[in-house]
Amino acid sequence: MINPSDIDSSDLLGRWRGPARLPAVPPADFPLHLPLPLRKWYGLTSCWPEVRSAGTNVYEPSRVRTGVDRVAFMEDSTGDWVWAFDPDQPDIVYEGESTRALRRSPEDLAELLVHATVRSVILLSGSGRLGAQVPDEALPQILDPLECVDFGGWRWPRPGYRIHVANNLMAEVGPAVDPQAPWLNRAGYSAVRIAGLHDSDLDYLDSFPMVTWIDMGLGV
Incomplete structure (x- = not known):
């Protein structure tokens, strides 16, 4: 088994998507109320923005609304399934049908973003x-x-x-x-x-x- 933390998303994207098409946006330029793993991921994918909407759709930073118990940040292509983080414990992710109560995911936020990256690269190949x-x-x-x-x-x-x-x-x-x-x-x-x-x-x-x-x- 490969540990998800051993996957270098930057190297993966460089090899599979080619050279960065756009300049990188520093994580500090994204809203500070967003969890750090998500800000880092936005910074990374600013070079390959197509990765954000392949298979699943990670919301643009302006669409990630705080002030709720479960902050949605990603959905499937139809919007029927969502992933959300807990603003008080942002490493914890919940998922489920958008019209029902969400259940805790076995993946934390950093792992889920690696998962989403790998899956997007497969679909975009x-x-x-x-x-x-x-x-x-x-x-x-x-x-x-x-x-x-x-x-x-x-x-x-x-x-x-x-x-x-x-x-x-x-x-x-x-x-x-x-x-x-x-x-x-x-x-x-x-x-x-x-x-x-x-x-x-x-x-x-x-x-x-x-x-x-x-x-x-x-x-x-």
Whole structure:
């Protein structure tokens, strides 16, 4: 297992997104009422702003409203699921459906922001594939070049997702959707979205004929 704290988000973004496109904004330039890990993350992603809205949407600093018990700072693409910090204990994160009571996340704020960064990079990759129905018996070989990151885990989009990384590969793995009942998991299958630094890094996936891979690379 890789400790999330061992992932250098700045190095990760530089290698996977290329040179910074915009000048960095110092963390001190963001509202001081925001938790320090969040201000540092805003400073980092000011160089690659697309990372803030890939898959999940981290609010712009002006949208992070304090004065409430749970301060929302990130949501899914539809706004149905939110993540919030506790202003009195800002390292503690809560998550859940936006219309219901939120539950404490197993990830603290710093870990969650690393998780969000890695996931955004996977979704933004110019070289990516999706296997929506991967037989579980094929998983060990598919994931053999990668190592699992010991994230606490989100309950969105459904429990059971995990992240695997290597120098030139990253993958998000979770339960496959049951085609006959999309609200259920399909037993014996997983969904795998895998990104490579280059197209050639994904060539080894062609040796798994039992998996139908969909090209998800953005070509950027």
